[in-house]
Structure formats: C-alpha cells, structure tokens
Amino acid sequence: MVGELRPSAPDSRVRKAPNRQSRSCKVCRIRKVKCDRVKPCHACCAHGYPSKCVYENIPDEEARPITQAEEIRNLRAEIRELRTKVDERRDGSGDQELERLDQLEGLFESIRSAPSSVVDQLVREIRSAHGGVKRSLVKVGPWEGHEAYEGYDYTGGSRRSVIPIRRSTRDSSWEVNFNDPLQNEDDENGELEERMSLSSGSESGSSGTISVMSMQRPAVDIFVERFVDAFSPEVDIKSGRAGALRAAAEIRMFSPLISDAFEAVSVAFFGRSVQNKEIEASGFRLYPRVLRGLQDALIDPERSKSEATLVTVTLLLAFESVERTTHSGVPAHVRGAVRLIEHRGPENHMYGVEHLLFTELRPYWIGGAMATRQPSFLAREEWKTIPWSAGTTxxxxxxxxxDLAAEVPALLAQSDQFQEAQESSVMGAQEMTVKQAALWNGITDLTGRFYQWHRDWVECYPDGPPQEAEQKGDQGFPIFRRRDLRTGAVYAATKLIYPNLLLAQTMCVYYAVRLILSSIDTRPVDRVSLLEKYELGCGICRTYEFYILTAPGNMINRLAFPTRVAWEAFPDGGPERAFMAEVLSLVERRHSLGLWGGNMSELSTHKDSPLNSDP
Structure with a gap:
C-alpha cells in the first residue's frame, strides 16, 4: 500500500555513518576543495599559503598526513643509497641504479629552478606514485634566469649543478674546488670549504673557472643554509625570536618565487662573505628575475596577499642590507613591505611564517613608519592585538x-604640519595656539607612558636591569669615548652589560624612539633636556660591545636603525661619531653587511630622508 511504513526494511539513507575525523586539512574543508592529505597540501601551496595547512585532531597513524619534508627526506635517502651502490659498482653492473640516480638528481634540479607549472606537475607525480616518480621526469632546464647555475659535466656526460665555488687556502689565496660528492650525511652541518676537495688546477688559468658539484645535495642548499644561519640563527627566547627566515626557507621548495629569492640572496651573501666576486655576481644575475616575479605577484589580487610575496619582499630587504646596491634600496623595500603588510590586513599575520615575519621584524616596520613622519596604521588597536590573538607567540x-613607538609617527606629522603653518602664516593666532597645545599634550602623554613602561618592564625585569662595566677593548672592539658636557673633557665611558640580547635590543630601540620624539619636544616645561638627549645617544653606543660581540649571525642588523638615530644625535667631528664610524666599519668587515659601510643615511628620520620620499 502506498505510504505504508515497513519497519522490517530500514532505509539505508538514514544509516548513521561511523564517527571518524575528516582527513582533509582545515583550509580545504573551508574552501570545499579536494585535499591530497600531504602537509602542506597542493591546494594550500597553489594558493600561496603553505604554512596555513593545518590538520586537526588526527585520530590514528593511518590518517596522519604525509609531510612535504618526509617526501624530500625519502628522496634524499634514496639518492644517498643509489650513490653508494653506483660507487661500489664501477664495472657497469649498476646501470639501473645510475639511471634512477640521474632521475632523482634531475627531479631536485627541476623543483629548484623550473617554472611553477613544471614544479606542480612534478609534485603531483611524486604524490600519485607514493614512493617516488616512476615514469620519465621532465628534463632539467635551462630555465630563464638559471643558465648560470646549470651545465654539463663533460667528464661524465650527465647534467650537474654548476656554480663557481672557491676556498681560502692557508696563505689566504683562492683556489678552485671541483667535484664535491657531499656523500656523508654527517657533513651537513660542517663548513663548506672543508668539504670541498682541491682539483689539479684549471688548464685555462681563468679566474672565472667553475666547479661542478654533485646534485646529491645542490650547491644552492648549502648557500641557503649559510644565509639562514646568519640571518635567522637558532637562539633562545631571551635573545629575541629569530626564526622567521628559517621557517620561510623550509617552504621555499613549494614556491618558485621564494626559491628564486632565497637563491639570489644566499648566493650573493656567500660570495660577499668569502670575497669571491664570481659567486656574488651569480646572485646578482638572478636578482632581476626575482624583482619581475615579485612585481607580477603584487599586481595579482590574490597572490599579493600570499605569504610567498611577503617572504620575498623581506628577503629583498635582507639582500639590500648585504649588498647596499643603492642608497634607496633599503628604504624602497621597507616602504614596500609596510604597504604590503597593511594591504594584507592584521588577520593575515596571526599564523605561521606570516606571523613570524610581522612580529620579528616589527621594529623595522615601525622604524620605517617613523621615517615617513605620517600617521601609521600600525598604531591602530587591531594591529596591536589581532596578530597575537591566536597565541602563536x-x-x-x-x-x-x-606599542608605544607606533604612536610616534602621528606626533611627527602633527609637528611638521604645525611648523609649516607657522612658516606660511595660514592660521590665525588662536588656531595656532590650539594646535600647539594639542601637540604638547600628545608629547607629554606619550613621554609619561614611556617612563611608565621603563618602570614596569626594565626596572622590574626578571633577570635584572643593565649593569655597567669597564671597557677593555675585548676582541679588538673600539673604546667608546664621550664628553663631559659640563667641563668639555673627553673620557672613556663605561659599557652596558645586559642579562640577555632581548633586553639589549629593546633598550637600544627605547633610546632611539625617545631621541626621535625629543626632536619635536618644544614644551616650555618638562622638556627633554640636551643632557638627557646626549645620554640617550650614549646609551646606544655603550650597548654596542655587548650586543655585537654576543649576537649570533647577523642579528646585529637589529641595531641598524637605532645606530642611525644615535649618529644624528651627536655633533659632526666629535669623539662619539669617530667611535661609531669604527664600529660601522668593523661590522661591515666581519659580517659582510654593506648597509653598515657608512653612516646609514638612508635610515634617517629627517624630513628629507630616503625613507620619507618615494622614488
């Protein structure tokens, strides 16, 4: 009978499904797209957000996603195993292993340097095979912009990675190194020069002779490791976080843009650090391609907000700190990074690499905002709270x-507007009085909050406040000599010793921001005195020895902006600037940082500074 219920025949459509966790990542579930269960998955990589690929509450081992790092480790292990077999079988019986080895080496070179469409195809092949690529690989390049890194090993006939490498000998001369197999996994953390074996010499005798390295471990990986160790050293929390570029390097294989940027920066940095112009020039040759790729990403509405774009802008800033190609290079990239961060919005800086790049480099972004002398979005409440709301750090x-320093740019703009009104006489006397009172009130309020911050955070610091000690010129460090402003006498000041690097950096930023704010302080009472300004500048100089001799890698770049502010606080021709010039020269020599090769005028906060003007 129509409509009659049949209890004995349950409807399969209402059968309850077993309670199990979805195996798609969080982003794919939200976007309602297919997820390949690799971490980061292809969909997240394709959209430029690999660090946002998160799998929640995976209940069992079978459901656990495969990580990209696991895939790469497996391929590297297979390469090592095959290389060992080939070396053991020199009689021709290892042809199959040799063919497989060539395939895998070609795969790594393609992923490193191929266009994004080719990389996507290769990644799909790896994932679909679940154990390696079984069919023929796409042949390796040459791709546009990578010709300098590829070639043939004419002794063996197979394609290898080609890049000029040199090592310093005992007599400080430079000799060419060839054919480093890099077979021993224990060598991964060793010095590059010690792993390179000397050849019998170049028949041509040309200074441009190149060395050929096995693709078991691409030469560019070694350069990236050197760069990451220098610019993103592994430090404890009390030294200040420095893991942003290290985290970015871990995802570079999934973004051709990031990969190219890391290659250009790391090769140029390595060449500069070993004083080899050929290697340094190799990084420069890839630099225009990175700029073109970045420009293409910036004009794309979706790619402009991707983490790959933010990483690349940051890497180009690092490149300029190394090479200092022009005086406008660093300011241009700082301005570009700040505009990009605003375009992305605070919600896009809550997780992963994006969060680390925003928070770790926040002193740079706020320093750039102060140099523009215009109100900054970084002073808004959402930019002080939302990036930390997920608890990432x-x-x-x-x-x-x-949080306080972000409010200084608005006061600088207010002061500039008031001075322009005074010079042009466009305002009446009453209106000028109101404007001046508003400016003074703002300076009074913010200065009071700086003093309160010092009482709450520095005087009560858990590890203790800074201590004074005698300067001894340790490790050839210059002695800071200062003036007695009352008598005019010049004497060696005491240096400041800190319980950790984080407090040392923080105090230098504090001194610098106070100096910038004091430059517009014209209050009739409670104004920051000339003596206090001088002490703020001396505080930065007295911190140099501790920070520069203690900070690992190139964390000393974190003092670049305070250094320029202190330089402007001292008179020309005095002992203070003479000391700073010695420090700048020392840092440039020891750390291969071109930015420190002068007085860093491009970081000035004056009205006519490079940071305050668009090219």
Whole structure:
C-alpha cells in the first residue's frame, strides 16, 4: 500500500555513518576543495599559503598526513643509497641504479629552478606514485634566469649543478674546488670549504673557472643554509625570536618565487662573505628575475596577499642590507613591505611564517613608519592585538615598547604640519595656539607612558636591569669615548652589560624612539633636556660591545636603525661619531653587511630622508 511504513526494511539513507575525523586539512574543508592529505597540501601551496595547512585532531597513524619534508627526506635517502651502490659498482653492473640516480638528481634540479607549472606537475607525480616518480621526469632546464647555475659535466656526460665555488687556502689565496660528492650525511652541518676537495688546477688559468658539484645535495642548499644561519640563527627566547627566515626557507621548495629569492640572496651573501666576486655576481644575475616575479605577484589580487610575496619582499630587504646596491634600496623595500603588510590586513599575520615575519621584524616596520613622519596604521588597536590573538607567540618587553613607538609617527606629522603653518602664516593666532597645545599634550602623554613602561618592564625585569662595566677593548672592539658636557673633557665611558640580547635590543630601540620624539619636544616645561638627549645617544653606543660581540649571525642588523638615530644625535667631528664610524666599519668587515659601510643615511628620520620620499 502506498505510504505504508515497513519497519522490517530500514532505509539505508538514514544509516548513521561511523564517527571518524575528516582527513582533509582545515583550509580545504573551508574552501570545499579536494585535499591530497600531504602537509602542506597542493591546494594550500597553489594558493600561496603553505604554512596555513593545518590538520586537526588526527585520530590514528593511518590518517596522519604525509609531510612535504618526509617526501624530500625519502628522496634524499634514496639518492644517498643509489650513490653508494653506483660507487661500489664501477664495472657497469649498476646501470639501473645510475639511471634512477640521474632521475632523482634531475627531479631536485627541476623543483629548484623550473617554472611553477613544471614544479606542480612534478609534485603531483611524486604524490600519485607514493614512493617516488616512476615514469620519465621532465628534463632539467635551462630555465630563464638559471643558465648560470646549470651545465654539463663533460667528464661524465650527465647534467650537474654548476656554480663557481672557491676556498681560502692557508696563505689566504683562492683556489678552485671541483667535484664535491657531499656523500656523508654527517657533513651537513660542517663548513663548506672543508668539504670541498682541491682539483689539479684549471688548464685555462681563468679566474672565472667553475666547479661542478654533485646534485646529491645542490650547491644552492648549502648557500641557503649559510644565509639562514646568519640571518635567522637558532637562539633562545631571551635573545629575541629569530626564526622567521628559517621557517620561510623550509617552504621555499613549494614556491618558485621564494626559491628564486632565497637563491639570489644566499648566493650573493656567500660570495660577499668569502670575497669571491664570481659567486656574488651569480646572485646578482638572478636578482632581476626575482624583482619581475615579485612585481607580477603584487599586481595579482590574490597572490599579493600570499605569504610567498611577503617572504620575498623581506628577503629583498635582507639582500639590500648585504649588498647596499643603492642608497634607496633599503628604504624602497621597507616602504614596500609596510604597504604590503597593511594591504594584507592584521588577520593575515596571526599564523605561521606570516606571523613570524610581522612580529620579528616589527621594529623595522615601525622604524620605517617613523621615517615617513605620517600617521601609521600600525598604531591602530587591531594591529596591536589581532596578530597575537591566536597565541602563536606572546608579546614580550620589546613588543610592549613598540606599542608605544607606533604612536610616534602621528606626533611627527602633527609637528611638521604645525611648523609649516607657522612658516606660511595660514592660521590665525588662536588656531595656532590650539594646535600647539594639542601637540604638547600628545608629547607629554606619550613621554609619561614611556617612563611608565621603563618602570614596569626594565626596572622590574626578571633577570635584572643593565649593569655597567669597564671597557677593555675585548676582541679588538673600539673604546667608546664621550664628553663631559659640563667641563668639555673627553673620557672613556663605561659599557652596558645586559642579562640577555632581548633586553639589549629593546633598550637600544627605547633610546632611539625617545631621541626621535625629543626632536619635536618644544614644551616650555618638562622638556627633554640636551643632557638627557646626549645620554640617550650614549646609551646606544655603550650597548654596542655587548650586543655585537654576543649576537649570533647577523642579528646585529637589529641595531641598524637605532645606530642611525644615535649618529644624528651627536655633533659632526666629535669623539662619539669617530667611535661609531669604527664600529660601522668593523661590522661591515666581519659580517659582510654593506648597509653598515657608512653612516646609514638612508635610515634617517629627517624630513628629507630616503625613507620619507618615494622614488
């Protein structure tokens, strides 16, 4: 009978499904697209957000996603195993292993340098095979912009990675190194020069002779490791976080743009650090391609907000700190990074690499905002809270200071507007009085909050406040000599010793921001005195020895902006600037940082500074 219920025949459509966790990543579930269960998955990589690929509550081992790092480790292990077999079988019986080895080496070279469409195809092949690529690989390049890194090993006939490498000998001369197999996994953390074996010499005798390295471990990987160790050293929390570029390097294989940027920067940095112009020039040759790729990404509405774009802009800033190609290079990239961060919005800086790049480099972004002398979006409440709302990191003493520093640009703009009104006489006397009172009130309020921050965070610092000690010129470090402003006498000041690097950096930022604010302080009472300004500048100089001799890698770049501010606080021709010139020269020599090769005028906060003007 129509409509009659049949209890004995349950409807399969209402059968309850077993309770199990979805195996798609969070982003794919939200976007309702197919997920390949690799971490980061192809969909997240394709959209430029690999660090946002998150799998929640995976219940069992079978459901656990495969990580990209696991895939790469497996391929590297297979390469090592095959290389060992080939070396053991020199009688021709290892042809199959040799063919497989060539395939895998070609795969690595293609992923490193191929266009994104080719890389996507290769990644799909790896994932679909679940154990390696079984069919013929796409042949390796030459791709546009990579010709300098590829070639043939005419002794063996197979394609290898080609890049000029040199090592310093005992007599400080440079000799060419060839054919480093890099077979021993234990060598991964060793020095590159010690792993290179000397050849019998170049028949041509040309200074441009190149060396040929096995693709078991691409030469560019070694350069990237050197760069990451220098610019993103592994430090404890009390030294200040420095893992942003290290985290970015881990995802570079999934973005051709990031890969090219890391290659250009790391090769140029390595060449500069070993004083080899050929290697340094190799990085320069790839630099225009990175700029073109970045420009293409910036004009694309979706790609402009991707983490790959933010990483690349940051890497180009690092490149300019190394090479200092022009005086406008660093300011241009700082301005570009700040505009990109605003375009992305605070919600896009809550997780992963994007969060680390925003928070770790926040002193640079706020320093750039102060140099523009215009109100900054970084002073808005959402930019002080939302990036930390997910608990990825927590605010420390430095970030609480930066919350106040972000308000300085608006006061600088207010002061500039008031001075222009005074010079042009466009305002009446009453209106000018109101404007001046508003400016003075703002300076009074912010100065009071700086003093309160110092009482709450520095005087009560858990590891203790800074201590004074005698300068001894340790490790050839210059002696800072200062003036007695009352008598005019010049004497060696005491140096400042800090419990950790984080407090040392924070205090230098504090001194610098106070100096910038004091430059517009014209209050009739409670104004920052000339003596206090001088002490703020001396505080930065007295911190140099501790920070520069203690900081690992190139974390000393974090003092670049305070250094320029202190330089402007001292008179020309005095002992203070003479000391700073010695420090700048020392840093450039020891750390291969072109930015420190002068007085860093491009970081000035004056009205006519490079940071305050668009090219």
């Amino acid at each position: 927590t605010k420390d003493i430095l970030h609480h200071l930066l």
